[in-house]
Amino acid sequence: MLEYDVVIVGGGLTGLRAAVGLSEKYSVALVSKVHPIRSHSIAAQGGINASLANNPDSKDDNPEKHTFDTVKGSDYLADQDAAELMCKEAPNVVFEMEHWGCPFSRFSDGTIAQRPFGGAGYPRTCYSADLTGHVLLNTLYERAVALGVRVFYEYVVLALAVDEGVCHGVIVLDQVSGKLIPIRAKTTLFATGGYGRVYFHSTNALINTGSGIGIAYAAGIAMKDMEFVQFHPTSLLGTNILITEGARGEGGYLFNNKGERFMERYAPKAMELAPRDITARSIKTEMEEGRGFEHEFGTYIQLDLRHLGEQKIAERLPGIRRFCIDFVNVDPVYEPIPIMPCQHYSMGGIDVNMRCESAVKGFYAAGECSSVSVHGANRLGGNSLLETIVFGKLASRSIPEYLEAHDVRPDEKALLRTQAQVEQKIRRLTSGGNEKPFPVLDTLRKAMDDDVGIFRTRAELERALAKVIEVKERYRHVRVSSSALHMNYELIAAMELEQMIDVGHAITLGALLREESRGSHFRRDFKERNDDAWLKHTLATKGPDTEPVISYKDVTITRYQPMARTY
Amino acid sequence: MSGEIYTFKILRYDAQSPDKGPYFDYYKIRVITGLTVLTVLLRIRDELDGTLAFRSSCRSATCGSCAMVINGLPNLACRTQVGSFQDKTIILEPLPNMEVIKDLVVDMTPFWNMYEKVEPYLIRKSPNPEKEIFQSEQDRKKMDQFVNCILCACCYGACPVPARDPGYAGPAALAKLERFALDSRDERSAASLERVNDDKGVWGCDTLFRCIDACPKEVRPTDAVVGLRKTLVKNKFKRTIGIGGKE
Numbered sequence: 027m028l029e030y031d032v033v034i035v036g037g038g039l040t041g042l043r044a045a046v047g048l049s050e051k052y053s054v055a056l057v058s059k060v061h062p063i064r065s066h067s068i069a070a071q072g073g074i075n076a077s078l079a080n081n082p083d084s085k086d087d088n089p090e091k092h093t094f095d096t097v098k099g100s101d102y103l104a105d106q107d108a109a110e111l112m113c114k115e116a117p118n119v120v121f122e123m124e125h126w127g128c129p130f131s132r133f134s135d136g137t138i139a140q141r142p143f144g145g146a147g148y149p150r151t152c153y154s155a156d157l158t159g160h161v162l163l164n165t166l167y168e169r170a171v172a173l174g175v176r177v178f179y180e181y182v183v184l185a186l187a188v189d190e191g192v193c194h195g196v197i198v199l200d201q202v203s204g205k206l207i208p209i210r211a212k213t214t215l216f217a218t219g220g221y222g223r224v225y226f227h228s229t230n231a232l233i234n235t236g237s238g239i240g241i242a243y244a245a246g247i248a249m250k251d252m253e254f255v256q257f258h259p260t261s262l263l264g265t266n267i268l269i270t271e272g273a274r275g276e277g278g279y280l281f282n283n284k285g286e287r288f289m290e291r292y293a294p295k296a297m298e299l300a301p302r303d304i305t306a307r308s309i310k311t312e313m314e315e316g317r318g319f320e321h322e323f324g325t326y327i328q329l330d331l332r333h334l335g336e337q338k339i340a341e342r343l344p345g346i347r348r349f350c351i352d353f354v355n356v357d358p359v360y361e362p363i364p365i366m367p368c369q370h371y372s373m374g375g376i377d378v379n380m381r382c383e384s385a386v387k388g389f390y391a392a393g394e395c396s397s398v399s400v401h402g403a404n405r406l407g408g409n410s411l412l413e414t415i416v417f418g419k420l421a422s423r424s425i426p427e428y429l430e431a432h433d434v435r436p437d438e439k440a441l442l443r444t445q446a447q448v449e450q451k452i453r454r455l456t457s458g459g460n461e462k463p464f465p466v467l468d469t470l471r472k473a474m475d476d477d478v479g480i481f482r483t484r485a486e487l488e489r490a491l492a493k494v495i496e497v498k499e500r501y502r503h504v505r506v507s508s509s510a511l512h513m514n515y516e517l518i519a520a521m522e523l524e525q526m527i528d529v530g531h532a533i534t535l536g537a538l539l540r541e542e543s544r545g546s547h548f549r550r551d552f553k554e555r556n557d558d559a560w561l562k563h564t565l566a567t568k569g570p571d572t573e574p575v576i577s578y579k580d581v582t583i584t585r586y587q588p589m590a591r592t593y
Numbered sequence: 594m595s596g597e598i599y600t601f602k603i604l605r606y607d608a609q610s611p612d613k614g615p616y617f618d619y620y621k622i623r624v625i626t627g628l629t630v631l632t633v634l635l636r637i638r639d640e641l642d643g644t645l646a647f648r649s650s651c652r653s654a655t656c657g658s659c660a661m662v663i664n665g666l667p668n669l670a671c672r673t674q675v676g677s678f679q680d681k682t683i684i685l686e687p688l689p690n691m692e693v694i695k696d697l698v699v700d701m702t703p704f705w706n707m708y709e710k711v712e713p714y715l716i717r718k719s720p721n722p723e724k725e726i727f728q729s730e731q732d733r734k735k736m737d738q739f740v741n742c743i744l745c746a747c748c749y750g751a752c753p754v755p756a757r758d759p760g761y762a763g764p765a766a767l768a769k770l771e772r773f774a775l776d777s778r779d780e781r782s783a784a785s786l787e788r789v790n791d792d793k794g795v796w797g798c799d800t801l802f803r804c805i806d807a808c809p810k811e812v813r814p815t816d817a818v819v820g821l822r823k824t825l826v827k828n829k830f831k832r833t834i835g836i837g838g839k840e
């Protein structure tokens with residue numbers, strides 16, 4: 027049994043930022059199922075928001091305006107105290123990352139460059155070409171190396187040991203040796219990222235299963251606002267590789283098959299830089315009404331960058347150009363990019379407060395796996411990278427407060443009990459049963475795509491719910507090919523599948539019950555936002571018969587009363 | 594279904610059962626145009642053989658997980674189109690210069706050890722300003738090439754030197770060092786560069802440019818080796834004529 031003051035699960039931006047903040051004073055283990063550098067944060071492209079006011083067009087920008095944009099973007103479901111805290115911290119964390127060596131792009135006066143992003147009143151998105159996640163993650167990993175953070179990579183967390191409202195640590199599988207190892211820890215922080223792969227079409231990495239959210243849920247910790255799923259307007263046709271909002275921030279246009287810049291009809295002021303929920307719905311509507319282009323990989327819309335010219339594209343969007351050439355054989359300098367909307371981001375997640383605390387003592391969560399909530403019903407582009415670093419840092423402050431105030435003695439017995447449950451689950455997955463895990467997952471993710479998408483109706487959501495329940499039943503018969511515990515990716519996929527089903531279940535049920543349209547959640551049968559009935563967070567807790575039990579919680583409103591949301 | 598039948602010939606080995614030795618497995622699979630090697634690998638694992646081991650994550654040539662040898666050359670499986678080969682047999686092997694853990698998964702510990710050795714982080718001595726440290730657009734651009742490195746180890750697998758000298762730093766670590774040496778904000782001492790001033794470091798490179806061919810991100814690690822060599826020679830000259838800074 028390993029023992030630490032803090033075990034951090036996740037080597038993305040959130041987990042690394044927390045580790046960097048904690049490792050000088052506490053014994054810290056950072057556990058990640060992939061090497062930290064392979065975490066999905068690496069793929070973020072467009073940038074990170076902070077009201078630095080470096081752009082000549084943003085001289086009077088400030089954290090308050092950033093907060094307002096975030097709250098309005100969230101369709102008023104964000105907790106305003108949390109959004110305010112994040113936006114206030116934003117300039118500090120960006121400067122801190124710069125001091126640690128992050129190679130941001132620069133303006134000609136030597137300050138950090140900032141570009142416009144959707145839903146923002148000012149150009150406040152700091153970037154490094156279209157590789158912002160890459161440079162941020164490298165910088166934090168470099169920091170972690172400089173500080174000698176203890177990293178366990180290719181160790182998968184399979185369960186959380188919670189007993190009587192206290193967290194005692196995690197059970198991990200060392201993929202290389204195949205050993206199950208309990209880690210006894212005074213505090214546990216989940217920074218496990220989003221669940222994109224619960225959907226068939228997603229911009230997310232293959233490892234984004236949302237297993238952390240499901241593991242916490244299985245241990246009794248609620249999921250919050252799961253029905254709010256962000257669909258990004260522009261993913262590459264076929265592979266769904268993301269084409270950053272920065273492409274529109276730099277001036278890209280969207281065209282339908284009639285050659286119209288159709289955003290005129292939906293967001294006449296903001297045009298292509300309307301927030302993602304609105305832009306994704308506009309594109310979907312164009313497609314449904316026959317104004318898309320047809321292709322064997324599906325219907326698409328054109329994202330046209332040609333008028334930006336080769337130099338600007340090469341300088342600001344070199345990665346995008348490469349993706350287009352490598353994956354669809356289109357050079358955006360000469361041809362429009364074929365794009366379609368698809369799943370992109372998880373606004374919902376593990377229910378925590380702005381100190382990253384959950385209802386379970388000693389258990390914390392931050393980053394995309396959590397829901398504080400700063401994004402409410404719709405996240406603004408550039409605010410997620412910000413959330414990861416701000417809340418990773420804040421977790422590294424609230425965890426010591428807990429450690430100093432309590433005499434914490436995590437219980438070995440609770441861990442051993444949890445380990446026995448994990449062993450039993452593995453035995454079941456490696457004996458008996460006649461279903462391979464993959465077809466079960468395939469049914470789930472197609473149901474989520476088809477019926478829990480950009481536009482939703484009761485009938486579709488009920489059909490999806492029936493599928494989820496069918497998939498749950500099939501899961502009981504899943505069996506993997508080999509009973510080896512080492513380097514058995516199929517076994518890990520099968521373990522994570524259970525959590526993916528729980529995540530899908532909470533999303534679908536939350537969406538079915540929420541009879542209004544808000545942010546990313548759009549009900550064709552309830553087209554308006556209904557603040558009287560629905561200005562509240564959804565909580566899903568695991569019930570006795572494994573069905574989620576739904577309850578609701580108030581939204582914190584401080585300065586901004588809900589208004590109509592137009593752009 | 595359209596498409597053509599390809600044979601995927603994949604090297605299998607399990608370090609936990611070395612007695613079985615390495616051997617090839619053959620998988621026949623129908624491939625439509627536009628499919629990548631990674632997509633096919635995922636299909637093999639999901640549908641045909643759940644025991645196959647390979648790393649993958651972002652599927653967009655960004656995270657560096659899926660480096661392997663594809664028809665003899667190191668590359669990322671996710672950015673290699675199956676249709677780009679004349680031959681209908683695709684041979685997949687693990688990256689060289691590292692021990693195989695299972696199938697296409699190698700133990701990257703030596704690679705990361707070398708990375709850590711070069712002090713791969715910004716070193717500052719002056720106090721930081723309240724806001725950003727200023728950096729001109731031109732200074733920022735100087736690093737671009739090396740900032741792009743995704744640490745996939747294609748270069749390390751392609752390099753002939755580690756096989757002969759496992760103590761050799763390798764192309765990626767040296768490219769990382771040059772990224773910081775070129776950073777106008779970095780204040781590492783001349784002495785810290787001395788660490789690579791031997792044949793485990795920059796002088797170990799054979800300048801065969803294999804790393805340049807193998808790199809999926811146009812990092813050109815040999816440029817870093819050449820750049821560092823120049824700096825080291827310049828520093829030595831400065832020392833000889835007595836204008837060298839502190840050591």
Ligand SMILES: Cc1cc2nc3c(=O)[nH]c(=O)nc-3n(C[C@H](O)[C@H](O)[C@H](O)COP(=O)(O)OP(=O)(O)OC[C@H]3O[C@@H](n4cnc5c(N)ncnc54)[C@H](O)[C@@H]3O)c2cc1C
Pocket residue numbers: 035036037038039040041057058059060061062065066067068069070071072073074075158159181182183184217218219220229230231233237238268270370371392393394395407408409410411412414
């Ligand atoms: C293509 C793309 C582009 C994006 N661009 C932007 C952008 O420009 N601006 C912006 O603000 N946001 C962007 N986002 C969103 C943003 O990148 C993510 O929300 C953010 O990086 C998530 O960081 P994280 O630290 O929470 O999790 P991740 O970086 O996803 O890391 C999760 C970590 O948890 C580990 N893990 C998960 N489960 C387990 C387990 N069971 N056991 C052990 N380890 C586990 C993983 O190994 C990984 O290390 C983008 C997202 C995508 C998909």
